[in-house]
Amino acid sequence: MTKHPPVSSRRYDPQRRDRIIDAALDSIAADGVAGTSHRKVALLADVPLGSMTYHFASMDELLMEAFTRFAGRISDAFEARLDAATDRHEALDAIVSLIHEDLQRSRAEHVVTYELYTLAARNPDFRSITQAWMRASRRALQRHFDPITARRLDAYIEGAALHIALDPDPQTTEDTRAALLLLTNAASPRPTPQ
Amino acid sequence: MTKHPPVSSRRYDPQRRDRIIDAALDSIAADGVAGTSHRKVALLADVPLGSMTYHFASMDELLMEAFTRFAGRISDAFEARLDAATDRHEALDAIVSLIHEDLQRSRAEHVVTYELYTLAARNPDFRSITQAWMRASRRALQRHFDPITARRLDAYIEGAALHIALDPDPQTTEDTRAALLLLTNAASPRPTPQ
């Protein structure tokens, strides 16, 4: 009834690749990309060091897979939240709470996001991850808003979340809601019918 | 009785500290914080390796000074640009061009900015740099807009600049201007008098 693997030094471990990717994300959250090494990830994933480069040809390959998974998760959650909203009003509520949750939600996510942006700023491979993420966010917003508005909201969400995370005296949820409203009101000269 | 620089290799070099800081920024732009080392910076600044830890107690101290200088420069330019605007209309023009310039402006700046955010997300010392920067931006915006609006604009600027930098098909300057207008119009039913 123990959860420990058999004493055999050679394990059959089909989910190993998966576990390594999650361990890599944990490590990035804890110590950043700079603080992430094969050794550290191997330890977290409880796999031998030699296993790392067997499953991932290089550190970059591992980082790519890790950030892809990360972006997918956040993006899916974002989408699910917006899909659950039945009208614009609820959609805005969802956005507000997503922005401000960042604050509460283990700082980890914020940290990992910016690690990804830093890589993306320099490396096109990683940029394709952020681009897919951006596309997904806008698609989700387009369930409730026209494409132009979706893009505006997307930019504002990004900036507001960042500033809230870095600001010792961040804006209130009311402020956020008001700003979002302004950006949506404009989408059509007259109130969008729901 | 002017002091001639000694012929020896030990140079009288009062700007050395300064040059090291700039070299560090160049290195960060080129290879990221992760790719920046004492050796590399010493080479770029053309100073002996031992000089590095003589002038800066640690790598972190050097990074702090480098990012502080960087944020100051960008922030000053931002402020100068807004100060030069004589009315809201010009102020918005200035903002639009600042946001979109990011695209052209040596990608280096974008890259360094995100390196800083990544550090700030994890380390309060670096966070104080970004906070000062944020304060300065808002102060500059408050030359033309009320504090609430300034904060909204600031967030949007941040997000839009990021998305433009990462987006292969970025929004147009008109889009940007329109979004900014929405955020400012609402701040007060009628144009804020200066």
Place this chain on the structure above:
Amino acid sequence: MTKHPPVSSRRYDPQRRDRIIDAALDSIAADGVAGTSHRKVALLADVPLGSMTYHFASMDELLMEAFTRFAGRISDAFEARLDAATDRHEALDAIVSLIHEDLQRSRAEHVVTYELYTLAARNPDFRSITQAWMRASRRALQRHFDPITARRLDAYIEGAALHIALDPDPQTTEDTRAALLLLTNAASPRPTPQ
């Protein structure tokens, strides 16, 4: 009742061993013994990695077989060339062209030869390959020359081929021919009858 190759990825592949040996030689030519690994050879031979140690108990066993095949090939060509000569004059022509061909002949051969000598210098197993090769060369030369002369020629051939390969300004074929003549003339005052 012919046996069809199974559709599965497990192929019926009787020449596999052979292909691995040739792939090993290609790898040695391209990257040296030091740059040759199971992985690389398996890739070149298009066989699964696990197949390597299935067919060859160890890397050394593979190298032994590879160099044995290599020495055999070169040695056979040498012998064929000398056998085709009908008299001493033709034999010397054959030798001259063999020595100088080395230059043109894919540099690969030269490279592999010296890899083998390096192993032979240290390891008696590989030395037995070079010894057999040396014996075969002398035997071939003895078709036209007495044993003493054959040995002299063999040494000169070896040294001249090496120096020509390494010399940016190598000797001419006439030089080579003249040197060979000196070594043969002396062996016996008058042409050895066959």
Place this chain on the structure above:
Amino acid sequence: MTKHPPVSSRRYDPQRRDRIIDAALDSIAADGVAGTSHRKVALLADVPLGSMTYHFASMDELLMEAFTRFAGRISDAFEARLDAATDRHEALDAIVSLIHEDLQRSRAEHVVTYELYTLAARNPDFRSITQAWMRASRRALQRHFDPITARRLDAYIEGAALHIALDPDPQTTEDTRAALLLLTNAASPRPTPQ
């Protein structure tokens, strides 16, 4: 009065670079280039591992310096030996004993020589070492023989030394002397005056 360095973990050690090069040669002689690693050389030279790449930017740089020193040593010895000869007769004696000494002389030299040739066959940087060596040998031979003869002797010496080293039943010194005589007689139809 001990030869051991002070217990201080930080040593002042001006001959360290030198010692590392000699240790590298020892390692190459013992285990070949393939068996030579930073670790092993550091151990032999009694320097910390980190010291290795401080003094030599890369393994190749170390190998270059080691083989340069090696070739210089052998080449100088060769030259000294020939310079000491006062006539052709003594010169030939010197050559014969140099060729056959190879056999006795710690096999190490032979082994290191072939390691060098193997590198030279593939890498022009190392080839320049062997070329300088070849030039020096011929220059030394030209003290006693015309350039054409010098080149012939040089090739024969090379090949004979190699075959003697690899041959379980090598030629006698008389054989060697006879072959050398043949090659020198030809240089001029009549005995060269001294």
Place this chain on the structure above:
DNA sequence: AATGAATGAGTATTCATTCAT
């Protein structure tokens, strides 16, 4: 005040070989 040399701990990656399937 300034620095070249030194160094231990760390990095990514490669590898021959083993073994469960």
Place this chain on the structure above:
DNA sequence: TATGAATGAATACTCATTCAT
């Protein structure tokens, strides 16, 4: 019989920092 996965030991190399001079 054949193999993909696994792994421990090793490799070259980097680095921030220390320290003797």
